[in-house]
Amino acid sequence: MDHNLTPASPFDSARALELAQQALAVEAQALQQCAQRLQQPDTGAHFARALSTILAARGRVVVMGMGKSGHVGRKIAATLASTGTPALFVHPAEASHGDLGMVRDVDVVLAISNSGESEELARILPVLKRLGVPLVAMTGKPQSSLARHADIVLDSGVEKEACPLNLAPTASTTVQMALGDALAVALLDARGFRAEDFARSHPGGALGRRLLTTVADVMRAGDAAPSVPLDADFSQVMREMSAKGLGATLVVDADARVVGIFTDGDLRRLLESGTDLRQLSADKLMHANPRSIRPDALAADAAHLMEQYRINSLPVTDADGRLVGALNTHDLMLAKVI
Structure with missing residues (x-):
């Protein structure tokens, strides 16, 4: 494999700008299509069920994901936690080596995988089933193994990635991130979460000073x-x-x-x-x-x-x-x- 990072041809700023604009357009279209899916009765019902399941849980939302989906999952867990929904991220590979003990039967698992065939997630699905933990799958493949094992499926599918090779997770991770934000926003509203509550989760920042200082x-x-x-x-x-x-x-x-x-x-x-x-x-x-x-x-x-x-x-x-x-x-x- 050639590890030389020097461009094979002189840098073309016009082409670079065109690709950047195309990437943004692809991701914007993917988000719009995701929003349109939520307007469909079946998809909207799944999203509403995910919300009600999380609201009814006495424990936390345990977010899982591998690779880029894992990075997205960490952000989603952090956003949920800071907006009134207790959450944490558990790495699926580490879960097989003891971290699954963090998951309790009062929790809800949010598993993220674009393909829905992540080997590390598949390995722990039977254990989650035995625990009786509600499983919400966020996947781009509603017919995948993960989706079949899930109680609720959130469709994060995209027509194509923003990557010109259609390989690197780009549009798919953007939609995952946005769906996570949509969950967090809907949950904070349902909980009656206020600006003052948000500030209490951020006492060290500028927002905390503005909202907590009298x-x-x-x-x-x-x-x-x-x-x-x-x-x-x-x-x-x-x-x-x-x-x-x-x-x-x-x-x-x-x-x-x-x-x-x-x-x-x-x-x-x-x-x-x-x-x-x-x-x-x-x-x-x-x-x-x-x-x-x-x-x-x-x-x-x-x-x-x-x-x-x-x-x-x-x-x-x-x-x-x-x-x-x-x-x-x-x-x-x-x-x-x-």
């Missing part, structure tokens, strides 16, 4: 939140703003309710207008009735509010409008919410 987690609370009474003079207002570093100070009444805010921007505008600030108290300096947010709100909602109204600071108030904290865009950036 205003209370990032706000400046207690004495760290700048505030002055209504009758505070200009020098007192400025000292509070400088000391707390928020770029603003909140103005509160005798019951600690937020009635106004005075920001760096307000200061600049008043200076440009020539106003004599030394004679003004906080109630004359402030911008009344500022927008606020509750401490149990998501920090991402605070970021959206700031962006929507083009403001840099927000008071955090309780249900009665009393000051409990404050935050600005810098606080949200430090928390990696924005």
Whole structure:
């Protein structure tokens, strides 16, 4: 065999681009045909049975597959697990050497094989039958050995591969991946899975931070939140703003309710207008009735509010409008919410 990877002829960029476009077209057509099959009563009924079987299971979805189907299976298992359906991948070859012990009678097995004749899968089918585990087959050959042994068959067949030799698994694995995603999406909806649930499965990522971080987690609370009474003079207002570093100070009444805010921007505008600030108290300096947010709100909602109204600071108030904290865009950036 010639292992020389040097092209036999000069690189033809036009041909390469044409082949790339053809590959995408073939895969897009395969996906469209798969979607059309689901509209057929029999195929749709099989898909619905697979969903109901998984929903009724007290255990996990055990995904199996060899070669490229195995790589797809790992992704499907990961997607299911992150969207509310407990799942794991078990390699069929390893299953014959002890890993089959991971499968319990309360589980559902999703076996993936385009040909449906994978030797490693065929070897463990009798054991799965003895366990009484429901078997869902995802295969491109509905008459294959795998399909005949399965309780439910999901047809992932394609007319041809995107590979110009019609050999490398390309369109077939794309359809397998898409069918797995379709299962996951339908299951998460049936389970009432929410964005907050998804975030709990991804606490270390940006999505987790956006969906789990609350205003209370990032706000400046207690004495760290700048505030002055209504009758505070200009020098007192400025000292509070400088000391707390928020770029603003909140103005509160005798019951600690937020009635106004005075920001760096307000200061600049008043200076440009020539106003004599030394004679003004906080109630004359402030911008009344500022927008606020509750401490149990998501920090991402605070970021959206700031962006929507083009403001840099927000008071955090309780249900009665009393000051409990404050935050600005810098606080949200430090928390990696924005």
